[in-house]
Amino acid sequence: GNSGKGSSSEPTYKIGAIGPVTGSAGAYGEAVKKGAQLAADEINANGGINGAKIEFKFEDDENDAEKAVNAYNTLKDWGMQMLMGTVTSAPCIAVESEAANDNMFLLTPSGTAVDCISGSNAFRVCFSDPAQGTKSAEYISENNIATKVACIYDSSDPYSSGIYQNFAAAAPDKGMEVVAAEAFTADSKTDFKVQLQKVKDSGAELVFLPIYYTEAALLLQQAKDINFSPIFFGCDGLDGLLDVENFDASLAEGVMLLTPFAADAEDEKTQQFVKAYSEKYNEAAPIQFAADAYDAIYTIKAAAEEAGTKADMSNSDLCDALVAAMPKITVEGVTGTITWAEDGEPDKEPKAVKIESGAYVAL
Amino acid sequence: MAMLEVNNLSISFGGLHAVDGFSMKIEKGELYGLIGPNGAGKTTVFNLLTGVYKPDEGIVLLDGKDITGHSTMDINKEGIARTFQNIRLFKAMSVLDNVKAGLHNHHAYNTLTGILRLPKYFQTEKEMNQKAHEILKVFDLDQEAEVLASNLPYGKQRKLEIARALATDPKLLLLDEPAAGMNPNETQELMDTICFVQKHFHMTILLIEHDMKLVGGICEELTVLNFGQVLTQGKTADVLNDPVVIKAYLGE
Amino acid sequence: MSFISHLINGISLGSVYAIIALGYTMVYGIAKMLNFAHGDVIMIGAYVVFTSMTGMGLNPILSILLSMVVCTVLGVVIERIAYKPLRNAASPLAVLITAIGISYLLQNVALLLFGAGAKTFTNVVTFPSISLAGGKLTITGVTIVTILACIVIMVGLSLFVGKTKPGRAMQAVSEDRGAAQLMGVNVNGTIALTFAIGSALAAIAGVLLCSAYPSLTPYTGAMPGIKAFVAAVFGGIGSIPGAMIGGILLGIIELLSKAYISSQVADAIVFAVLIVVLLIKPTGLFGKNIQEKV
């Protein structure tokens, strides 16, 4: 593999990142790109990692596994030493397999599928599909929110159907009955009236929505149109709902979501991040993806400092060092206080938030 | 037994009886003409004989065999080949390939042989080339064998269509206005060619034509069609002098 | 009761397909080309309305008019630059592929201008919903307006194509451009007019699409574009009433199969029904079953 030979002057850490910035998942990659860039800039302004600056490069993968591998190879040619990515699950699995071969350290901010971090070189910042599905089921049952639940999910999307599967599997054990499970696909993700009607007719008290906020914005509107107002409960994909330009926040009133990040959380760290992000990109607020990516870059920093790496190490040496350091570090991130198991899964406290009067309220 | 025997053939489109109780008999080796005013139903008769249309009524016997209502493909395999009033060539293919397509059923090898280029492929293709060139020579087209069909001038396109039909080795050849768009000299040349085909290939030929010089010059017998019905049938000379035919069709 | 409610929902989804299909079929029928960029013109139209309303504070009617102007100009320019040079190309597929290129182009321009994030479109249709059966059934204002718009456009287009001189010119152009020229028809002008009308309709479709489903991204037009293409073929290529009926039926089939068979495989069912219909009626519901004269 390529080592970080660096430029003629001082060596730098070359961190590559991959995600979709074009195509229908473009918004998520865009957020990751911005969040990570922000973190990298901050770190560089504060002296870098172990004294060396970060060079950050983001490549588009159009949410396609093959393109993601191409992007990965392009980054390798550039001299990438560590990979932050990829953003979405299926491409992440493909890239992980390449990265494992090259012994390239991989930290995905938002790849939730189990296989995204199958190699020993790979870690993630977000919760996995099983974690999100199971934790949601746990949370709902432990807080006695509902017993009759329904799901609406995107059967063509690995993220959505992955969480749904795990939720549906866990629900009965937690004393919940899944009274309806309705799907939509990427090809028909504008009209949810039938699904909502069926869910309404099933008598569900709570509708579990392991989907992205883009679809949720439409779905909530249509639920209102048919006067259906159960408890809507989502996962991290739902975060960003309130930031959809021109979105009528009253539609989201009462929506609950299990997410480690909430843009209007009170803590200083989050506030600082949100402020810096909004200023830099002239946007209302960062979404979950941006926060995950922001944390990912700081995680790399933390691990590198823990391991005492040098910027001119080869990617393989860096990988070994970082992998060894990961279980030892604790990152106080904007998505919570995170520690890692050896298998690469993060451990952090999910926050349940509820949208009230257009704002997140921690529960 | 007659080569072709048609009995009481009828078809109508909407309310229009395009062909109405049409009957005729053609003997083997005969050169037979089908004439009649525009819209009389001549082309429709061809379409019925070749299975393009299914008749509402009537029987077509080829060499004694009932082929009524068979598919166009089967009828060709039974032995009827035709040309079209509005030329229908395989335009993006060479002149040679047009004729070789006509040889499709008589010089066969299977697809796998073709893909794997087994000896039979080379042998059959060689036969096909020889045969095709032989036919093209009859029509004086062998110099243009590699030309794209669409680049031929009109008159040669007509000839190529006849060559292609002939390549299917038919018992009966149907020609729909073969001389349309040709000047008198070209027509004369075509007449010679048609006669040559009749003699050399022992072909039975039924042709539609409005050029009376051609019809009078080479047809042995005629049927005159008018409003879908037979007006007269008989020896060419008799028919062409029939006052009814003169009035309905020939004029003067 | 739920059946009727599904039916109504199906009609409202279908009416959106229908209104897109009308513009599609217009260009399709006359210029004899599959304008794969039609859906993206719709998307551009919707962005124009969005920006002029939320960004510039224009009133809805003005915004829609502005959007129609922008789309018309866009449609005509695209035709002139990208399609016209290929009008006499050796294969009709050439212009189809160019249209795909234009589709990519429009999506990426929108991506650069407006970003990948979704925007919530402000419903510009202030028409009230209608409640039936004591509030159990509601027909939204957007649906009513969309269906009315469909009918008006369908009748308008049919009359235009069937009864006016430019309409007759369009019919002639669609059959044989050379012969149409010999009749004194300005072929370039006629095709440009076709694209102008088709694109203006795209602007209207964009507004209604986004009012019914108020989420706007650079890819908003792509899938409805394909569905409208399916609807147009379903109804019979080039048939104006066919496009409308095809669109509405497509919506109904989609929702009923979600409701009564399975929401997971609804797409497959819709397409399966389409295939069955085409096998029974190979030229679509309203397509003329034309036998070639031999």
Added chain:
Amino acid sequence: MTVMKNTIKNMKKSTKSNLITYGMVIVAYIIVQIFSTTGNLSSMMQGLLVPLCIYVIAAVSLNLVVGFSGELSLGHAGFMCIGAYVSAFFSSCVGDALPGPLRFLFAILIGAAVAGIFGILIGIPVLRLRGDYLAIVTLAFGEIIKNLMNVLYIGIDGSGLHIQASDGGALVLDAGGKVIVNGALGITGTPKDSTFTIGVIIILITLFIVQNLVNSRSGRAIMAIRDNRIAAESIGINITKYKLMAFSISAALAGVAGVLYSHNLATLTVKKFDYNTSIMILVFVVLGGIGNIRGSIIAAVILTALPELLRGLSDYRMLIYAIVLVAMMLFNWAPAAISWRERMKEKIAERRKHQTKEAA
């Protein structure tokens, strides 16, 4: 030397053209190998090699339908999907029970066969339709396949295969069982058996099949039907048989492209095989020249590599790609551009003639 020159001269134009095509592929292979062994091939190019093979095969096979059979198919990716899934499923089940090369050989054959069978099944009803109606139905079939695969769950355990539609949760497996096809998550962990060398060999086989078919009796029949269906019938050609033949051979070859795809990446999801991919392959075929096999190859290579080469433009990448695509289409297809090119060619030829004359 002169003997060779003569044999080449006497060769049929089509044969010569075919040989050039094979030669082009082989030369490209050799050049790549030289670069590769001398370590001059970037990772990006290295990674692109197998995808290039995949799209070349897909484009050449689609050309059989679009260019030679004259039917517009918008569902080619559906056949790739079938080949990819069936073979990945096979390889995952077999695992290490078979040696790698043998397993891959079987995977290819199975992928081709199943895709070919689907080609026949779909072709029988579909080929009755014409033109755009046929296009829409092929598109529909592609989408149906995609939709069904999305809700397909297959697991394997001690007691055999478990198949479940629409809900993976309902898949109850014994301990040690594994889910192989997991709905929208697809198949992961397929062995990476695809290599550039195998890809090139398959390209050559594809070329062999397609070019030999086209230049044979069956190929003539297929093209005759394309040019004039009624005339083809009138000379006794079996329309259904030959249309179906072109369609199913094309499907089988697309299936092989799918096999290469699924054995190249660690993950296989059905999303890849939607109409966008079908259209992309059609773009290769049309840009390269309908019915022009060498053109298909070149166009597939250029258009697959182009977005990667444009990565330097970051945000403007896909925009530039779209513009280049439109520009290339206009340059290749616009009658005005074609006659301009012809005139330029003539001018150059004339100048060359002059120069040789002067030199003499």
Added chain:
Amino acid sequence: MAMLTVKDLEVYYGVIQALKGISFEVNQGEVIALIGANGAGKTTTLHTLTGLLSSTKGSIIFEDRDITKVPAHKIVEMGIAHVPEGRRIFAELSVYENLMMGAYTRKDKAEIAGTLENVYKRFPRLEERKGQRAGTLSGGEQQMLAMGRALMSHPKLIVMDEPSMGLSPIFVNEIFNIIEEVSAGGTTVLLVEQNAKKALSIADRAYVLETGKIVLEGKADTLMHDDAIKKAYLGE
């Protein structure tokens, strides 16, 4: 000044030169015949005249206006009608609609109705079939329609490409009568015909085209008795 003057016209199909510099004139009220063998360039000449093809060299002057670069539809508006080779009728439209397309450039409804009546009188078959889809007409019927459609524009100059092709003998006579009538009605006629004998019999003057060049021209009755012409085109 002639009504139509064609000078040094050269036309290419790609690299193939179809017209190699032809010149001719048509005067007001004349019937001019253009004869020549298959592939001589007759159709090409007519197509270039009415703007369907463009020339690389030469000029076409119609009524003192240079129309060499004028688009086809404008040329039609100026009063030239074209009965094209291969009929080119609108197959999907009815017979009546086809005829009305012929009158596309005209505005006066009453005048159009008058012309329509006239056309129907000349071609009664068209009136019988006015509702039939033109594509299902027989070959000869389509030829009549193509002719009728051109007449609907009430042109100053009508150019005809083999109008007698596919017509029955009785109707060939009829069509030549019609051409004479049209001419008598004040319309100038430029006629391309394979039936050279008939064409020369009604023409005032004629041009003979051979492989893209005009090789002979003169009064029609002179040419009719020219031995070379007799041999090459009249089949005598």
